[in-house]
Amino acid sequence: MTALRVGMIGCGAISGQYLASFDRLASLGSDVTLVAVADLDADRAAAVAADRDGVRALGVEELLAADDVDLVLNLTIPAAHAQIALDAIAAGKAVYGEKPLAATTADAQRVMAAAADAGVRVGCAPDTVLGTGIQTARRAVDDGLIGTPVAATAVMLTPGHERWHPNPDFYYQPGGGPLLDMGPYYVTALVTLLGPVRSVTGRSSRARDERTIGSGAREGETIGVTVDTHVTGVLEHTSGALSTLIMSFDAVATTQTAPIEVHGTAGSLAVPDPNRFDGTTSLFPLGGDGWQELPVSAGYRDSGRGYGIADLAATPDPEEPRAGGALALHVLDVMESLLRSADEGRTITVDTTTERPPAVPLSDLPGQG
Structure with a gap:
């Protein structure tokens, strides 16, 4: 598994489930690590960071520019999904977002085209x-x-x-x-x-x-x-x-x-x-x-929201992760x-198509099945 440092944008209700998964993945030896959080409500981001060792609260632009963020976890509202993803890609970051990938298919295609041009990877919920x-x-x-x-x-x-x-x-x-x-x-x-x-x-x-x-x-x-x-x-x-x-x-x-x-x-x-x-x-x-x-x-086994990020980290590039952008x-x-x-x-x-994602072997952690 590739070590992956994650910056999370959006600290609303759904973020709690991702935070729980980061804890479980860490307990299993995963190298997926949350290092920074941001939210339009700075106090909400600060509260998340204060509760977690090694995580700092940043502004959105600061997080996108941070050298120690490899992947941006996009938990903003659907209307903002595409723009945040495009900004992260422009900064050279991989992206994993809550569903949907974007508000429209046209915007999602822009995200995928930008990622291909930049040589970065895209993942997206649902990873259920x-x-x-x-x-x-x-x-x-x-x-x-x-x-x-x-x-x-x-x-x-x-x-x-x-x-x-x-x-x-x-x-x-x-x-x-x-x-x-x-x-x-x-x-x-x-x-x-x-x-x-x-x-x-x-x-x-x-x-x-x-x-x-x-x-x-x-x-x-x-x-x-x-x-x-x-x-x-x-x-x-x-x-x-x-x-x-x-x-x-x-x-x-x-x-x-x-x-x-x-x-x-x-x-x-x-x-x-x-x-x-x-x-x-x-x-x-x-x-x-x-x-x-x-x-x-x-x-x-016992997985939760965010396991798609660990699956992305465990999937060799250029293979498409199972919860991938395509x-x-x-x-x-x-x-x-x-x-x-x-x-x-x-x-x-339907204009687009995709490969049927590979099956997941029975395992506790992506990359160990």
Whole structure:
């Protein structure tokens, strides 16, 4: 594994999960080290630094210019992802960002082109697909336990984030909606399991034009809805498999106990929640009499957000890391193409593609499997 010194920009709520992963990786002997943090709220960055030995709080520009930062961890809001990534690349830094890679496919392509020109690497969440949940399902597919994959279903239903989120406005404005919010987890898992997507056909709808905030200081306040809140579509993988995707802020519940199911000529898989790193994979083989829980057989054990950075460090250059920019770009393109298909009422060919990421062997630390 290559030693990698990380500077983190953005110290909001999600940063806590990354900090916990840095601690776990260090306890396992990883050479991925957090050395600096920055945030528009200087006090918030100072509080993180004060709690961690060897970490200093800097301004954003100071962090980007710091000689001891090899990789910038970009935990800013989605609208800022592309610009922070471009600034880091211009400074000669590798980049790893929270999903999505950028607010638009066009911006993500700019990031990838700049990284290629500068000779630096790009990684991007979600890295949940590197955990034992999705990777055990991937191992079952690779081992032929379901025969030839034919189809998959991926379902995420919720009546809406305004029921619990005190400031849910973003979810109902351009750039929000159920697909762009939660779709990265599901589409990344589907590409990991079945390979890249070559075309999409989508439809979308909106149950209502207003939502009422259900908690916090703004409880009872009404906000407008300007995006479709139910998106469904079919993804045609280059392998020929067809995935049906349903992402909704308008529905209540589903009897489908597995968020993702993969069906093949010799069996079906129930795949765990792609927003988690672990979970149970079950198999119903052709001719069987029920679901069989599969033992954990692949993936990084007890992993968490940020393991994609360690995987990047353990992946020899110029190989693409498993949670790499090329995959994140393709996933974003798939989602934007699906929304465009729904808007235009026609099948859309996805312009980008990617290699199906290599499987993760069962291990505790990237590079040691």
